[in-house]
Structures are given as structure tokens and as C-alpha cells.
Amino acid sequence: MTRDEITAGLAEILEEVAGVNPDDVAEGKSFTDDLDVDSLSMVEVVVAAEEKFGVKIPDNEVQNLKTVGDAVSYIEAQS
Amino acid sequence: MAGSRIVAMGHYQPSRVVTNDEIAQMVDTNDEWIRDRVGIVTRRIAGDETVADMATAAAGKALANSGLTAADIDLVVVATCSSADRSPNVACRVAAKLGINAPAAFDLNTACSGFAYALGTVDHAIRAGAARNAIVVGAEKLSDLTDWTDRSTCIIFADGAGAAVVTATADDEPAGIGPVVWGSAPEKSDAVRIEGWQPYITQEGQSVFRWATTAIAPLALQACERAGVHPSELAAFVPHQANARIIDGIAKRLNIPDAIIAKDIVESGNTSAASIPLALSKLVERREVPSGAPVLLFGFGGGLTYAGQVVRCP
Numbered sequence: 001m002t003r004d005e006i007t008a009g010l011a012e013i014l015e016e017v018a019g020v021n022p023d024d025v026a027e028g029k030s031f032t033d034d035l036d037v038d039s040l041s042m043v044e045v046v047v048a049a050e051e052k053f054g055v056k057i058p059d060n061e062v063q064n065l066k067t068v069g070d071a072v073s074y075i076e077a078q079s
Numbered sequence: 080m081a082g083s084r085i086v087a088m089g090h091y092q093p094s095r096v097v098t099n100d101e102i103a104q105m106v107d108t109n110d111e112w113i114r115d116r117v118g119i120v121t122r123r124i125a126g127d128e129t130v131a132d133m134a135t136a137a138a139g140k141a142l143a144n145s146g147l148t149a150a151d152i153d154l155v156v157v158a159t160c161s162s163a164d165r166s167p168n169v170a171c172r173v174a175a176k177l178g179i180n181a182p183a184a185f186d187l188n189t190a191c192s193g194f195a196y197a198l199g200t201v202d203h204a205i206r207a208g209a210a211r212n213a214i215v216v217g218a219e220k221l222s223d224l225t226d227w228t229d230r231s232t233c234i235i236f237a238d239g240a241g242a243a244v245v246t247a248t249a250d251d252e253p254a255g256i257g258p259v260v261w262g263s264a265p266e267k268s269d270a271v272r273i274e275g276w277q278p279y280i281t282q283e284g285q286s287v288f289r290w291a292t293t294a295i296a297p298l299a300l301q302a303c304e305r306a307g308v309h310p311s312e313l314a315a316f317v318p319h320q321a322n323a324r325i326i327d328g329i330a331k332r333l334n335i336p337d338a339i340i341a342k343d344i345v346e347s348g349n350t351s352a353a354s355i356p357l358a359l360s361k362l363v364e365r366r367e368v369p370s371g372a373p374v375l376l377f378g379f380g381g382g383l384t385y386a387g388q389v390v391r392c393p
Contacts, residue, residue, distance in 0.1 A: 040116065040324055043289045059286045 027069035083205040084255020088360035089140025090241040093125040106230035118323020122237035122348025130162040131172035134218035137240035145244035154210035158193025158352035191380020193352030199259030216242040217352035226279040237348030241356025257306025261386035271381035292328035306389035314372035320344035320354035
């Protein structure tokens with residue numbers, strides 16, 4: 001999977017879970033500050049991402065995923 | 080083998096209503112944030128009432144609603160994690176105040192899953208012939224365990240009690256309390272803590288949220304399956320009132336669009352073991368669920384522990 005494909009997949013999840021406009025989702029965007037995803041929605045995003053991409057994202061890793069790019073890199077490395 | 084059923088419910092809440100705006104005067108938070116994150120608008124906070132006082136008030140109402148008398152009761156079980164006194168236990172205090180003579184009486188602590196654990200235990204006792212008529216209570220005074228300077232927890236927890244009167248069913252009568260699905264996730268024991276003397280409740284919110292929104296729905300479906308009730312038949316779902324977004328997350332996975340989803344958390348906050356009987360008692364009092372209709376109860380919380388069962392609405 002390319003980084004763009006992972007980003008697109010995350011955009012779908014973010015729209016579904018937190019109502020984020022997919023056009024706003026880009027690697028440099030911060031989940032909290034730019035996309036207004038709160039800590040509980042972030043958990044839902046992570047759970048949905050695990051299912052969608054077939055990866056494991058443990059609780060202690062979630063706090064390191066500050067930007068969409070962080071999540072893309074983590075998923076890319078795991079898959 | 081004869082089973083058991085809930086005959087009546089009762090509940091008690093302290094009179095003092097605490098709004099989000101009041102909490103915002105104590106810690107850096109606001110009404111919108113609290114509503115959005117946990118779904119609480121108001122909560123009830125006790126004054127002088129002890130856990131035993133609240134448990135007694137709820138149990139007394141349930142007993143009055145049941146048509147039974149104190150003389151009929153032979154088992155009292157109280158689920159609580161916040162009673163300050165170690166002895167006498169809360170169950171004995173309830174029995175003494177209600178004039179119940181010589182019942183088996185004990186407290187049980189599995190934190191927020193306590194009521195469903197207690198209901199399962201009472202059902203088993205009745206099935207085993209060790210009791211005939213029982214009072215099951217969930218009662219908490221979490222305000223005693225709340226750090227009122229910690230904005231991540233003091234917005235959540237509250238006080239109250241709910242109680243059920245449970246009685247044996249006749250041999251030819253269907254059981255009104257389905258098989259309990261219970262267990263724990265001890266590897267996550269650090270996620271909710273009330274540790275040491277004069278403790279405060281602390282929790283890892285994201286970790287608890289993740290566990291509750293992913294692990295609980297499949298267990299709740301197991302409880303339906305074991306009771307022989309299809310989820311689409313459920314009249315109501317009464318989960319532990321932990322957080323409105325956890326409730327929504329579990330309900331979504333259960334796919335029960337026609338069932339009433341109890342959201343007493345909005346006006347009562349998170350009252351741990353008291354939250355399920357409190358919410359169920361209010362549904363019964365408002366006649367929102369027909370008598371005999373299947374209701375799924377599911378508790379989850381500190382331990383981490385969980386328990387749930389399908390019951391027939393009294």
C-alpha cells in the first residue's frame with residue numbers, strides 16, 4: 001500500500017468516526033489541532049484503522065500519533 | 080430447575096444536583112466540553128448520606144414495590160466499591176434498617192460491573208435452593224473517592240443507589256434472569272484504580288474507552304444468545320452508565336436500533352455499581368418498557384471486570 005492509499009483510507013475513517021472532511025486530511029495535519037479529533041475519537045480512529053489495515057496499534061503507541069503522517073508511517077511499517 | 084426473576088425495582092438519589100457550571104468553578108473545564116466528552120449534564124452528590132443510607136432507601140422502595148415484606152427476604156447482596164466501613168457490611172446495615180430477620184447478607188465489590196455480578200450471584204443462590212427472595216442493591220458514594228481538583232475524573236463520578244427484589248420462579252414459569260456472562264481482563268488492572276487508604280479514583284481514560292467499546296459488545300451478544308433472545312427482540316439495553324460515548328459505541332456494535340438505550344448518565348453521572356439498577360428502576364417507574372419484555376443489562380469497569388445478563392422487565 002502506498003502512503004497516499006493509507007492516507008485516503010484514514011480519511012475515510014476520519015469522516016466516518018469524527019465527521020472530518022476528507023479534503024482536509026493530509027500528512028502534515030495534526031489530529032487534535034487541525035482536524036479537531038478529540039482523545040476518544042482518536043481511539044475510535046485507531047480501532048477502525050486496525051481493522052482496515054490489519055495492523056496492531058497498542059494503547060501506548062496512540063499518543064505518539066500526533067499527525068496523519070505519523071499514523072501513515074506507523075501503519076506502513078507494520079503492514 | 081426453577082430460576083428467578085426481578086419482581087420490582089427501587090432507587091434513591093441525593094437531592095443535591097450539581098451542574099457542569101458548578102464543576103467549572105472548581106476546575107478548569109466547561110459545560111460544552113463535559114457534555115461532548117462524557118455526556119453528563121448534571122449529577123447527584125450526597126451530603127450526609129452514607130452508602131448504607133442510600134442502599135437502604137433504594138432497597139426499601141424496591142421492597143415496597145414488590146408486594147413482599149421484610150419477613151419474606153432471606154438474602155441481601157450489596158454491590159459497592161465505595162463504602163467507607165469494613166464492618167458491619169452494607170448488606171447487614173440494610174437488613175437491620177429494613178427489619179429483615181437473619182438473611183444471608185454480604186457485600187460484593189467488582190466496581191462498576193457490581194450490580195450484574197450481584198444479580199448473577201443471587202440468581203445462582205436461588206437456583207441452588209440457598210435463597211428464595213432476595214434484595215440486590217448497587218450503591219455508591221463516589222464523591223468520597225473523587226479528587227475534586229482533578230478535572231479528568233471529578234466531572235464524571237456521582238452518588239446514588241438502585242435495588243431489585245428477586246424471587247424464585249415456579250417450576251413451570253420461564254426464568255426472568257438469563258444466564259450471566261461474566262469475567263475479567265486482569266491484565267488491564269491498572270486502567271481503573273481506587274488504591275490505598277482514603278484513595279481517589281484514577282483511570283486511563285483512553286484505555287478504558289477502547290476496551291469498553293471493543294470488548295463488551297461481543298460479550299453482551301453472548302448474554303443474549305445464552306438467554307435465547309435475539310438482539311432485535313430486546314426492548315431496552317441498560318449498560319453501565321460510564322460515558323455516553325461508550326454507551327453509543329457499544330450500542331452501535333449491538334445493532335439494536337429499536338431498543339431503548341438507557342442514558343441516565345445525562346442526569347445522574349457515573350455511579351459505578353449503582354448505575355444499572357438506577358437506570359433500570361427509572362425505566363420501570365416511567366413504564367417505558369412493558370412488563371415481561373427482555374432487557375439486556377451489562378456492567379463493566381474496574382478490575383477490569385464485566386458481567387451482564389438478559390432479564391425480563393418487572
